[in-house]
Amino acid sequence: MRARRREWTVSRWTLLAVAVLCLWAGIHYADLLKAAFVRNPVPRTAESIARGQLLFQQQCAICHGERGLGDGQVAASLKEKPEDLSKIARPPVFPDGIVVYRIANGKNSMPAFKTVLSETQLWDLLNFIRSLRTS
Numbered sequence: 001m002r003a004r005r006r007e008w009t010v011s012r013w014t015l016l017a018v019a020v021l022c023l024w025a026g027i028h029y030a031d032l033l034k035a036a037f038v039r040n041p042v043p044r045t046a047e048s049i050a051r052g053q054l055l056f057q058q059q060c061a062i063c064h065g066e067r068g069l070g071d072g073q074v075a076a077s078l079k080e081k082p083e084d085l086s087k088i089a090r091p092p093v094f095p096d097g098i099v100v101y102r103i104a105n106g107k108n109s110m111p112a113f114k115t116v117l118s119e120t121q122l123w124d125l126l127n128f129i130r131s132l133r134t135s
Helices: 002-028 030-035 046-059 096-105 119-131
Strands: none
Touching: 030 096, 046 119, 096 119
16 A cells, blocks of 8 residues: 555656646747747838848858858857758748747847847848748
8 A cells, every 4th residue: 555655656746847847948938939829011022132132141141151051150160050041941840930930030140130130120021031942
């Protein structure tokens, strides 16, 4: 009887630990999870892509390179090599909202652009980045 009670206690504690971990992950990553479901409100037109390209040249090319390959002028001096943006998977693997979230909030050595770029500019930038896709 005691062995059975001990099993039940261990199982309850394990279940509680898993529940707390899930709750923590949900809270910690809530904005990122929400971003996964945000749809691009800016149509992927030639005009949007052109605006995004201009923003890319001004804000991103120094690290990511002219064609987004991660080979910008300062790339070699960075601790982590910038991403090759031409290889970012399309939705549903890597949703548009996640890409914009990463641009807006930064990650690791990439700075956040949410105070530099407007919401529309972020989406224009995404439209340009999606146009870099190589086969």
